[in-house]
Amino acid sequence: MxxxxxxxxxxxxxxxxxxxxxxxxxxxxxxxxxxxxxxxxxxxxxxxxxxxxxxxxxxxxxxxxxxxxxxxxxxxxxxxxxxxxxxxxxxxxxxxxxxxxxxxxxxxxxxxxxxxxxxxxxxxxxxxxxxxxxxxxxxxxxxxxxxxxxxxxxxxxxxxxxxPHAAAAFRVWLRRRYADLDALNDAWYTRFWGQRYTDWEQVAPPEVPRSWSNPARRLxxxxxxxxxxxxxxxxxxxxxxxxxxxxxxxxxxxxxxxxxxxxxxxxxxxxxxxxxxxxxxxxxxxxxxxxxxxxxxxxxxxxxxxxxxxxxxxxxxxxxxxxxxxxxxxxxxxxxxxxxxxxxxxxxxxxxxxxxxxxxxxxxxxxxxxxxxxxxxxxxxxxxxxxxxAGAPSSADVAVLFDWDAWWGLEVTHGLPRNDFDYTAIVESAYRPLFEAHYAVDLVSFGSDLSRYRILVVPNAYLVDDGFVAAVEEFAAAGGTVVVSFFSGVVDVNNQVRQPAYPGAFRRLIGAYIDEYWPAREGETFEVEFADGTTAIADWWQESLHPETATVLGTYTTGDLAGRPALIRNDHGSGCVVYIGTRLEPAALRDTLLSAVRAAGAAPVVEGAPPYVEAARRDRYLFLLNHSDARAATVTVPGPGRDLLTGAAVTDAVDLPPLGVAVVELS
CATH class of the missing domain: 3.20.20.80 (Glycosidases)
Structure with a gap:
């Protein structure tokens, strides 16, 4: 501290x-x-x-x-x-x-x-x-x-x-990063469209693109x-x-x-x-x-x-x-x-x-x-x-990736199968089911220590660095559970497509390869049937998935990819990886995520509370917050204690009025 x-x-x-x-x-x-x-x-x-x-x-x-x-x-x-x-x-x-x-x-x-x-x-x-x-x-x-x-x-x-000041400083920054022009040209793949630089003074910040511009330069x-x-x-x-x-x-x-x-x-x-x-x-x-x-x-x-x-x-x-x-x-x-x-x-x-x-x-x-x-x-x-x-720490079993390189790669460089990704909304869609089910969540980056978590959720990490790939493989091999969503692991830190076959970074991890990305047409939806016979609707994105060592969790029953896998699961060392190759409707995404979280052994902060009640812990202090302005709630707590705001003793449950707050010091 x-x-x-x-x-x-x-x-x-x-x-x-x-x-x-x-x-x-x-x-x-x-x-x-x-x-x-x-x-x-x-x-x-x-x-x-x-x-x-x-x-x-x-x-x-x-x-x-x-x-x-x-x-x-x-x-x-x-x-x-x-x-x-x-x-x-x-x-x-x-x-x-x-x-x-x-x-x-x-x-x-x-x-x-x-x-x-x-x-x-x-x-x-x-x-x-x-x-x-x-x-x-x-x-x-x-x-x-x-x-x-x-x-x-x-x-x-x-x-x-x-x-001009930015241009000069950008060149200094690039010299530190790449050392010489050959390395810069390789990283930026300047052979495409004849963009090769022969002098540092030729390098400038990216201007407003009149059509398209070099994605690695923008990144x-x-x-x-x-x-x-x-x-x-x-x-x-x-x-x-x-x-x-x-x-x-x-x-x-x-x-x-x-x-x-x-x-x-x-x-x-x-x-x-x-x-x-x-x-x-x-x-x-x-x-x-x-x-x-x-x-x-x-x-x-x-x-x-x-x-x-x-x-x-x-x-x-x-x-x-x-x-x-x-x-x-x-x-x-x-x-x-x-x-x-x-x-x-x-x-x-x-x-x-x-x-x-x-x-x-x-x-x-x-x-x-x-x-x-x-x-x-x-x-x-x-x-x-x-x-x-004040000063009390927090802990979590669940980690969700949120990385600026992943964000920039997905949103600022253009030229993707579809160019309307919203990274923060994607991360939030993965976070919301965990939040509403009362799991504590940490956010992690490419360089974070993953060893303290039971499960890692990777939402649309189109761009990943080699260190993160190795860390995720090590995490899964050691018994961790990983949930990866579509269009992840596709390019390296220079925005160059990893070879061979999609998703180059995660192919071994997910136990499958993808031969083609299929962004959906406007209004197009697909039905997905799960192994237990339940069905859900997906939209916006599909992938032509080919399992190698993975087993199928869900299959398209409609659309051009009918009969092909939509979700797969792969054992990796002592752990496992779930890959979601489409955008599932919220209820199906929730069920998929929570099934993986429970199987990983993560425990929620409280059990059985409604989704409009929020539960969080800082050390021995349990916070319960009712976000409904109309509904009361009774929340079972994991042990006896005292509500610091009222001074009242707490035995096994707390009654929360609409917009109510309790801060329970657990015994």
């Missing part, structure tokens, strides 16, 4: 509670009221300075820290700790106006101008030097301030640039951008850490964000942190949220930080529904149940102007009598009841 985060939790006495605070947007007369209301709401941590660069450095080299001195002193006097941000996500206008080369160039060649956010080229040397300078000045002034509890580097890293550019953004974080992190080494440093990740490989980022931070805004108007959005929470916990294998959520509505969607009474509390406990050691919001006080003027806040425009503030304050004053849970 990270020592800096352990000290952070000890300082706060449990869970961090609060959110982004932007005092520079308000008259100083408001600050005292803010602090008084924060104390009433149980706030113990606020993030300060995220968008404050222009207020801290209004002109080049002119630093105005007096107002920030006053704010930090005021917060400290009230017993509120500070997560101090470097403000480099929002460079001031003097930088972009005086030096337009810091602005990113978009894929179509147009410059992304000032007036939005993330208006910087992460590969611009000038941007990087100014970012490190403001980070250094902040750290030199505030590293010993008694309010400081955490450093927050920039915010929601994300901009991609295709300009490498995604990898490069993730690394370029990470270099920005590391440069600021190191500038800050020079002044003090015991304060945790992190930045905030985003829900299913495609431009940064968080597996590569997480080791460079003291904790994974997440900004997430589940849509209150979309049924089932809590399942996607749980998947994101499990990903955050899995990135470092330890508790994480919920850095931003909404107290009620957001402002970025076509229709921005409020969180109905009880939903904010329920979602906050859901994050904690999946390993979060904080409940933080964007933002403390609702802004009067700007794009997010109608984004909800802990303190709404209508003031402290508002429903939202009263719910926030109730939660903030309730969380100390479960303070002992």
């Amino acid at each position: 990270n020592a800096r985060m352990a000290a952070f939790r000890e300082r706060l006495g449990g869970f961090a509670f609060g959110g982004d605070y932007n005092p520079e947007q308000w008259d100083p007369a408001v600050w005292k009221e803010d602090v008084e209301l924060m104390r009433r709401a149980g706030v113990n941590l606020v993030t300060v300075g995220v968008f404050a660069w222009a207020s801290l450095e209004p002109s080049p080299g002119e630093f105005t820290f007096g107002w920030l001195d006053d704010v930090l002193d005021l917060l400290h006097a009230a017993g509120i700790s500070v997560d101090l941000a470097t403000p480099t996500t929002a460079p001031p206008v003097w930088l972009s106006h005086g030096h337009p080369d810091v602005l990113p160039v978009m894929e179509d060649g147009e410059t992304f101008g000032f007036g939005n956010r993330l208006h910087f080229d992460p590969t611009s040397p000038r941007y990087r030097s100014h970012a490190v300078r403001i980070a250094d000045r902040l750290a030199s002034r505030y590293s010993q301030h008694p309010a400081l509890a955490m450093w927050h580097i920039s915010n929601e890293y994300g901009p991609t640039s295709y300009g 490498d550019f995604k990898r490069f951008i993730s690394d370029a953004l990470l270099e920005c974080f590391i440069a600021e992190r190191d500038a800050v850490r020079r002044y003090r080494d015991d304060i945790p440093i992190l930045t905030n990740f985003m829900r299913f964000y495609r431009h940064a490989d968080y597996w590569r980022w997480a080791p460079h931070e003291d904790a994974a942190a997440l900004d997430i805004y589940p849509d209150p108007g979309r049924p089932g959005s809590h399942v996607s949220a749980a998947l994101n929470f499990d990903l955050m916990r899995s990135l470092r294998g330890e508790p994480w930080v919920l850095m931003e959520q909404a107290a009620s509505a957001v402002s970025q969607w076509k229709v921005n529904n409020v969180k109905r009474p009880g939903r904010m509390r329920l979602g906050s406990y859901q994050a904690i149940a999946h390993g979060a050691d904080s409940v933080l919001f964007f933002q403390w006080r609702a802004g009067r102007g700007g794009h997010e003027r109608f984004h909800s806040a802990m303190l709404p425009h209508s003031g402290p009598a508002a429903r939202t503030f009263l719910e926030v304050a109730a939660l903030g004053n309730e969380l100390p009841l479960i303070a002992a849970v």
Whole structure:
């Protein structure tokens, strides 16, 4: 466990509670009221300075820290700790106006101008030097301030640039990766369409494709951008850490964000942190949220930080529904149940102007009598009841692959049998049955240790590296169960088709080969009959599967592949592999997955609870959450204990009202 985060939790006495605070947007007369209301709401941590660069450095080299001195002193006097941000996500206008080369160039060649956010080229040397300078000045002034509890580097890293700075940096990155042009040409298969390079200066970022473009080049550019953004974080992190080494440093990740490989980022931070805004108007959005929470916990294998959520509505969607009474509390406990050691919001006080003027806040425009503030304050004053849970670990028998290389390969490179794959939706479709059946799930990447799990689920891993292939084979040989879905193991890390025959990486593992992929025509469906005589409907995709050592679990009974296998099972060493060669309807996918999970010996957190009840454990603490706003539930628990929220003794079951939460410390 990270020592800096352990000290952070000890300082706060449990869970961090609060959110982004932007005092520079308000008259100083408001600050005292803010602090008084924060104390009433149980706030113990606020993030300060995220968008404050222009207020801290209004002109080049002119630093105005007096107002920030006053704010930090005021917060400290009230017993509120500070997560101090470097403000480099929002460079001031003097930088972009005086030096337009810091602005990113978009894929179509147009410059992304000032007036939005993330208006910087992460590969611009000038941007990087100014970012490190403001980070250094902040750290030199505030590293010993008694309010400081955490450093927050920039915010929601994300901009991609295709300009001259990016081109030069991309070539440097490619030289490190491939060493020479011959290796690059081989990796990119430039013999196709006569794209062979003879000089490094000829290599540039991929432009907007007028028809199609080299898939390996596009894939490498995604990898490069993730690394370029990470270099920005590391440069600021190191500038800050020079002044003090015991304060945790992190930045905030985003829900299913495609431009940064968080597996590569997480080791460079003291904790994974997440900004997430589940849509209150979309049924089932809590399942996607749980998947994101499990990903955050899995990135470092330890508790994480919920850095931003909404107290009620957001402002970025076509229709921005409020969180109905009880939903904010329920979602906050859901994050904690999946390993979060904080409940933080964007933002403390609702802004009067700007794009997010109608984004909800802990303190709404209508003031402290508002429903939202009263719910926030109730939660903030309730969380100390479960303070002992902070830092508690989680464990799982079930692993689901979620890897950025697999994602990029499937979605950003084009030229596939069909080009409308949605990787995150595919992963979620495999995760949902496990979630609703109350199994604990870890997410894993190509480089993860698989030995601790009983079963591994591999959803549509079109691109896999050799190390992962070897690890999966070793996992199965040692007795693990593997479930692989269609169009997996097809290409290597350079996006080149593995030879011979599909699926080149997994042919021995699944005990079969595929001679042809058959994407379905619009509206086309297929009936699948299983060995027990039950049937299901499949659609969207078929494969012409030829078993070698595998046995058939399901067969097409309609369509051009009638009589051919749709699902197969293969023994591999002491373990087994189930391969699903089509897109099964949800109920059939659920039954297939849960049958494999049970056969692997994985145990659910609780037995017999309805699917609208969520169950999760952190060490001896059992979380039960009722996501229905109309139905109550009685949940059998695995042993006696005490509900930390009510103090009531628990014997063999817990009654959950609609939207109810229980946190049971098991004896």
